[in-house]
Amino acid sequence: MALYLASPCGLVSDEEGETPVFESTAAELGNVTRPRLPELSIISPGLETKASISAPKTAPAVERQGSRDDAIPEKVKVYVRVRPLSKEEKERAEEQGCVTIQNEDTLLLKAPKDSQAMKSAERGITQSIHKFSFSKIFGPETKQQELFEDTMKHMVKDVLLGENRLLYTYGVTNSGKTYTIQGKGREPGLLPRALASTFKKLQGRLYAGMDLKPAMYQDVRRLDPREVRAEEQLRDSLLQEDQSMNSRRGGTSTTWDSGIAGLSTSINTQLEDSDNMCLDPDSLSQSGGEGLEDGVQYSVWVSYYEIYNEFLYDLLEAAPTSMLKKRSNLKLSDDRQGNPYVKDLTWIQVRSAEEAWRVLRAGHRNQSFASTHLNENSSRSHSIFSMRLLHIHQGAEAGKAAHISELTVCDLAGSERCKDQRNGERMKEANNINTSLHTLGRCIAALRHNQNNRSRPPQVVPFRESKLTRVLQGYFSGRGSSSMVVNINPCAGVYDETLQALKFSAIATQLLHGPSTKSRVAYILSLLNEPAAAAAALDSTYEEEEDEEESDEEEGDMTMLNTESLLRAIEVLKRGVFRLRQEKETLEADVREQVVSETMEVFTSMQNDFSASMEAQRNLMEEKYETNIANLQKNLKRYYSQELDERDQEIAALTAALERKEDAAQPAPSTLPLPSSSEPPLPRTPVAGPRRSARQAAGGAAQQDHSRAELDHSRAELDQCRAELDQCRAELASRTQELRRAEVQMAVPGPTRALTGSADRKLEEGQRNLRQLRLSLQRLVGNLQSGERACCRNTDGERLRQGLSSADETLVRQDQILSELQNGLRLIKADLRRKDESLAALQASRPPPSGSAYMTTPTSCKKRGCGNTENHPPEKRTFFNSLFPARMATPKYGAAAQPNTPSARILRSRQQSPPPSPAPTPRSFRGKY
Numbered sequence: 070m071a072l073y074l075a076s077p078c079g080l081v082s083d084e085e086g087e088t089p090v091f092e093s094t095a096a097e098l099g100n101v102t103r104p105r106l107p108e109l110s111i112i113s114p115g116l117e118t119k120a121s122i123s124a125p126k127t128a129p130a131v132e133r134q135g136s137r138d139d140a141i142p143e144k145v146k147v148y149v150r151v152r153p154l155s156k157e158e159k160e161r162a163e164e165q166g167c168v169t170i171q172n173e174d175t176l177l178l179k180a181p182k183d184s185q186a187m188k189s190a191e192r193g194i195t196q197s198i199h200k201f202s203f204s205k206i207f208g209p210e211t212k213q214q215e216l217f218e219d220t221m222k223h224m225v226k227d228v229l230l231g232e233n234r235l236l237y238t239y240g241v242t243n244s245g246k247t248y249t250i251q252g253k254g255r256e257p258g259l260l261p262r263a264l265a266s267t268f269k270k271l272q273g274r275l276y277a278g279m280d281l282k283p284a285m286y287q288d289v290r291r292l293d294p295r296e297v298r299a300e301e302q303l304r305d306s307l308l309q310e311d312q313s314m315n316s317r318r319g320g321t322s323t324t325w326d327s328g329i330a331g332l333s334t335s336i337n338t339q340l341e342d343s344d345n346m347c348l349d350p351d352s353l354s355q356s357g358g359e360g361l362e363d364g365v366q367y368s369v370w371v372s373y374y375e376i377y378n379e380f381l382y383d384l385l386e387a388a389p390t391s392m393l394k395k396r397s398n399l400k401l402s403d404d405r406q407g408n409p410y411v412k413d414l415t416w417i418q419v420r421s422a423e424e425a426w427r428v429l430r431a432g433h434r435n436q437s438f439a440s441t442h443l444n445e446n447s448s449r450s451h452s453i454f455s456m457r458l459l460h461i462h463q464g465a466e467a468g469k470a471a472h473i474s475e476l477t478v479c480d481l482a483g484s485e486r487c488k489d490q491r492n493g494e495r496m497k498e499a500n501n502i503n504t505s506l507h508t509l510g511r512c513i514a515a516l517r518h519n520q521n522n523r524s525r526p527p528q529v530v531p532f533r534e535s536k537l538t539r540v541l542q543g544y545f546s547g548r549g550s551s552s553m554v555v556n557i558n559p560c561a562g563v564y565d566e567t568l569q570a571l572k573f574s575a576i577a578t579q580l581l582h583g584p585s586t587k588s589r590v591a592y593i594l595s596l597l598n599e600p601a602a603a604a605a606a607l608d609s610t611y612e613e614e615e616d617e618e619e620s621d622e623e624e625g626d627m628t629m630l631n632t633e634s635l636l637r638a639i640e641v642l643k644r645g646v647f648r649l650r651q652e653k654e655t656l657e658a659d660v661r662e663q664v665v666s667e668t669m670e671v672f673t674s675m676q677n678d679f680s681a682s683m684e685a686q687r688n689l690m691e692e693k694y695e696t697n698i699a700n701l702q703k704n705l706k707r708y709y710s711q712e713l714d715e716r717d718q719e720i721a722a723l724t725a726a727l728e729r730k731e732d733a734a735q736p737a738p739s740t741l742p743l744p745s746s747s748e749p750p751l752p753r754t755p756v757a758g759p760r761r762s763a764r765q766a767a768g769g770a771a772q773q774d775h776s777r778a779e780l781d782h783s784r785a786e787l788d789q790c791r792a793e794l795d796q797c798r799a800e801l802a803s804r805t806q807e808l809r810r811a812e813v814q815m816a817v818p819g820p821t822r823a824l825t826g827s828a829d830r831k832l833e834e835g836q837r838n839l840r841q842l843r844l845s846l847q848r849l850v851g852n853l854q855s856g857e858r859a860c861c862r863n864t865d866g867e868r869l870r871q872g873l874s875s876a877d878e879t880l881v882r883q884d885q886i887l888s889e890l891q892n893g894l895r896l897i898k899a900d901l902r903r904k905d906e907s908l909a910a911l912q913a914s915r916p917p918p919s920g921s922a923y924m925t926t927p928t929s930c931k932k933r934g935c936g937n938t939e940n941h942p943p944e945k946r947t948f949f950n951s952l953f954p955a956r957m958a959t960p961k962y963g964a965a966a967q968p969n970t971p972s973a974r975i976l977r978s979r980q981q982s983p984p985p986s987p988a989p990t991p992r993s994f995r996g997k998y
């Protein structure tokens with residue numbers, strides 16, 4: 070269980086500590102895990118309360134030693150007192166070891182066999198053994214003096230120093246509550262001891278006058294002489310009545326069995342006697358007036374009232390003269406600050422412990438008692454005895470100020486089961502008692518919940534739901550502090566009630582005190598006293614002034630600060646808040662700046678990393694592409710060299726064939742007239758006889774005409790071939806120019822340039838070969854022409870036939886050469902296309918240039934499934950397109966867009982109409998002969 074401690078002046082600290090919780094307590098606490106200070110405990114309505122008479126300007130010196138005005142609120146003290154078993158109870162076998170004190174602060178409860186708890190434990194609902202932890206546990210053998218020393222003495226001391234303290238007893242009926250508070254016989258309880266101790270301490274410091282009287286919540290009212298006389302008469306009548314009652318009783322207890330009554334035969338002497346005999350001198354009273362404020366006199370006023378069936382009755386009110394006359398009940402009111410007080414409550418000024426004693430005894434006679442089945446003299450009401458101490462300053466401040474501190478002792482009625490009451494009135498009492506005790510429990514639980522759940526909205530503490538909690542509210546809300554004595558009856562017969570009472574008390578152990586008024590005063594005084602504390606907020610003049618004015622101030626109560634001091638303190642606090650706000654803003658600005666600079670650093674480093682990674686990737690890609698290009702170059706080189714070799718071989722074969730043809734076309738020198746040097750020789754033909762020659766001459770003329778026509782036709786074809794060759798040449802020249810232009814445009818550095826250079830070299834070689842082919846063709850044409858001429862001159866039929874067959878062969882060869890040339894041209898064109906594609910692929914494989922100049926390559930486009938180039942946006946023309954606009958603009962599909970060059974036409978005609986249309990072959994020509 071985490072408990073929070075509060076910092077000075079009610080500010081909640083973030084520190085938390087771990088406090089073990091025993092299982093029974095934990096079960097009761099439910100799921101509450103984070104205690105926190107309640108709002109009500111911190112902001113006490115009682116803080117504003119002070120004497121109606123203005124406070125002195127300077128607070129008097131106060132003894133700090135032993136004061137419990139620590140800045141850090143402590144937990145509420147919860148003591149347990151286990152009473153001894155009476156003789157009768159032992160005889161009834163009530164002693165079953167169900168209550169065991171393990172050590173000073175741990176109590177063990179073991180369910181006796183007939184208890185409800187044991188039955189529940191047997192059913193597995195609860196445990197049969199419960200362990201509780203308290204501030205201190207007092208066993209049956211504990212003496213009243215010992216109890217007083219450990220519980221009440223410090224409270225008396227605090228009250229003398231100006232604090233408000235409450236002690237209340239809680240427990241089942243017949244557990245020893247009244248015994249603890251009032252005592253019995255020669256064992257006076259905590260209250261008489263507290264009274265005796267107080268008056269011992271105030272010896273010689275009592276205020277002689279009676280003109281200052283407590284009023285309302287914690288105000289002081291100045292009485293006029295007439296009122297003073299009335300107060301004196303009231304006190305005297307009360308004391309006289311007590312004396313006469315005691316005289317009638319003969320010093321024996323008749324209506325009540327308080328220990329005080331046992332001392333009452335001669336109250337003056339017996340109190341003195343009891344102080345010596347019964348009341349062992351405590352360390353507090355031994356110290357005399359030490360620790361009391363200098364220059365202060367004290368006036369002690371007491372009140373005594375009870376809460377019976379939710380009505381408040383003044384126990385010090387003069388008893389009704391007639392038995393028929395009902396007691397008047399008191400009203401609860403709130404002062405201007407909303408602090409509840411009992412209106413018209415009788416306050417009696419007492420000048421000694423014995424007077425207080427007698428007043429208490431007189432009031433006790435009026436208290437509601439009844440005999441219950443458990444306690445023959447059971448308190449049927451909650452009785453509240455209050456002692457108010459007026460701190461009256463003397464000397465220069467005489468009459469100016471009075472500060473009130475208060476000690477309240479509350480003897481709660483015992484809780485018990487209503488069903489045990491057979492009497493209707495008793496049942497009603499029990500109901501009311503239990504209701505008010507239940508409300509007290511709810512208040513404590515709510516306070517604890519608020520303390521434990523700082524982050525949640527605070528629960529409303531139901532102080533107003535019962536009279537008891539309303540009158541005690543101030544002690545739970547920071548106006549003072551409370552201690553609780555839980556009385557335990559170890560009888561097995563009341564085990565279940567005892568267990569419930571202990572569970573209730575266990576919740577109270579988790580409560581924290583609100584900051585005391587003292588700690589607030591200390592904080593304010595520190596603001597006024599310590600220049601360092603206020604240095605940042607106050608200007609130097611102000612500080613010096615403060616130093617001079619407040620240097621002598623000591624710790625005191627807030628009501629002792631005058632308005633001016635409080636205003637100054639408020640001013641200091643305001644400036645402090647302003648300074649803190651400024652510091653916070655500066656800090657926030659620094660933090661923001663730091664965050665921004667760190668973020669920028671992160672961004673810069675990310676940018677650098679990204680750039681480095683991009684650079685590395687670029688290098689990697691470059692290496693990869695260079696390797697690819699090198700491989701491509703190698704492959705192209707190999708491919709083109711093979712191609713060129715094949716071409717050379719073909720050309721060589723063609724040349725050889727041409728030479729053979731030329732050799733074969735040479736006419737025989739003996740039979741044929743010598744051709745002119747420009748004409749190719751005709752093949753030699755054998756000479757025939759004269760008739761045959763004539764017949765042949767007639768037929769030969771016809772054939773000559775026919776062959777001439779054939780020759781014309783061949784010549785026309787040759788002319789066409791020549792024209793086509795010229796067009797091819799022109800196209801080649803234009804392609805060469807295009808290539809050169811592309812080379813210039815490309816201007817690709819490094820390996821790409823080498824590649825294109827290599828391709829260009831290959832192209833040039835191809836062109837060279839073409840030129841050679843063209844020369845060969847020209848020679849062939851020349852031979853053909855010479856053959857033709859030879860044909861025209863030769864009249865001899867045989868020679869003509871030979872010449873024709875020779876021409877026929879020549880034509881066949883020429884046809885072959887032409888087709889080979891065309892094939893070569895196609896190959897060259899294919900090479901050119903491949904080269905273009907390679908170049909395009911090369912360009913596509915290059916990393917795209919940055920910015921808007923980036924263009925997608927056909928390859929990449931194809932990879933993305935967008936092969937249709939028409940879909941390309943106009944600004945995304947491929948790199949290869951940009952290099953070869955004319956070529957790439959040529960549509961691949963559709964005859965209308967196809968080039969109309971001769972070579973293209975030839976290629977087209979051959980591609981479109983396989984098998985190609987046969988040129989007029991010599992075979993058909995030859996077939997005619």
Ligand SMILES: Nc1ncnc2c1ncn2[C@@H]1O[C@H](COP(=O)(O)OP(=O)(O)OP(=O)(O)O)[C@@H](O)[C@H]1O
Binds near residue numbers: 153243447449556
């Ligand atoms: N510590 C103790 N030593 C000796 N006797 C005790 C002690 N505590 C209680 N007793 C006795 O037990 C009886 C009941 O005590 P008391 O009347 O104080 O109980 P109570 O809790 O006040 O009861 P109720 O709530 O009914 O008023 C009394 O006779 C009382 O003398």
